[in-house]
Amino acid sequence: MEFGTLSIQQLLSGYQKKEFKPSEVAASFLKNISDKNEKLNAFLQVRPDETLSQARALDEKMSQVEMLPLFGIPVAIKDNFLVQGWQATAGSKVLSGYLSPYTATSVERLQSMGAVIVGKVNCDEFAMGSSNENSAFGPVRNPWALDRVPGGSSGGSSAAVAAGLATVSLGTDTGGSIRQPASLCGLVGLKPSYGRVSRYGIVSYASSLDQVGPFSRTVWDSARVLEVMAGHDGMDATSAKRAVPRFTEELKAPAKKAFTLGVSRSWLEGVDPDVAKAFDSAIEFFKKMGGKVVEIDLPHTKYALSTYYLIAPSEASSNLARYDGVHYGYRTQSAKTSEELYSKSRGEGIGREVKLRIMLGTYALSAGYYDAFYLKANQVRRKIQEDFEKAFTQCDFVVSPTSPSTAFKLGEKTDDPLKMYLSDIFTLPVNLAGLPGLSVPCGLDSNNLPIGFQMIGKPFGESELFAAAHQYEQIRGEFPVADMAKGRG
């Protein structure tokens, strides 16, 4: 039996009916990985014995009355999460060979509810990038078209699920790194509200923006993963002390059925025509369900890119100071003085894009420039938040395409950082405002590549996001799967 394209819900139902057991499912995913990963380069580490022994332990529990919420579900984890016993490179040579001493809270919660880890997956170095081409371990390819990027920075997470090599995966999203690759690979991707999920055990990039979230085939699956891993964690002071709704229960009887969508047409200028068409047709679906569309104004989103590229590199320059050849990972062989040990270890171990950001951030934080850059950027960040607060007095969600274009060719944007940065034009403001954002597949372009619809919710408004996206998904109908997942790639 082929399990690669089944959802969590379908796997759970098969387990309940005793049609198959966790070890069979795990073995089939491991086989898919060994057959297809050579082409994709999505997985950086698999530990078949460990995966199978986790799955076999679950086989014994098949007859328990109450099945765990993620019983026997194969999950792939981005390589910037710590999982005890597994490597955590964050896509960087500086951390190659680094073994996690403990497990991230999000992952621990999934494991304790029955999830089976099938591997650690590739990403842009320290989660900086939009195409997965900044990984020290080579680019990942998109299962929909192998000459194209899967998006980034969580490109391994999106490619793994889209190709049928994991049922769901975890990624991190600092400026779009879950929603954009989900969009480019035809998946549902969620960045929860800032503080919804613990960041403990994640390799930090920009701590005031980073969030953990799932990739999945369906909205229900996304809701299931979130309800398991969300909630306060004493190990992360920024995790919110908020009750976590039972999102999947709520989907059975949504409190609200007709939603008001806010669209800012001026924000959407310049998107690919195919993307614009699919976006408009998704809006039509919502109208058919009784929804309304209002024009909103987000006057400060035009500054989001510059704001993000001051705040994120500033925080990164501080967070990445720990990779010095002494505390962690790679150490140069050729240092004669301690000064050289630091500079050569960092110089040899850290890649070009990350160096660029460290320099940018260090500059923005330096005495004399702090007020003009970092402080100013934070003032603009507040203005962007206020734009959304105001918009939410008129609508339930703000909607946009997730990405201005579909998956681009490998190498197409690597020479032009600005072009690459523009891939995140619709996702960055959401992180700056700390809001939840969900990308749901809404169509295919003329090259048969998936397009994503982004829905941005109120703070901690994941319940409503799921309700609306789930409803949309049912009207839209089942979304096609990548050829590779059908066994044709």
Ligand code: GLN
């Ligand atoms: N592409 C953006 C960046 O390079 C966002 C990355 C992310 O969300 N981790 O910083």
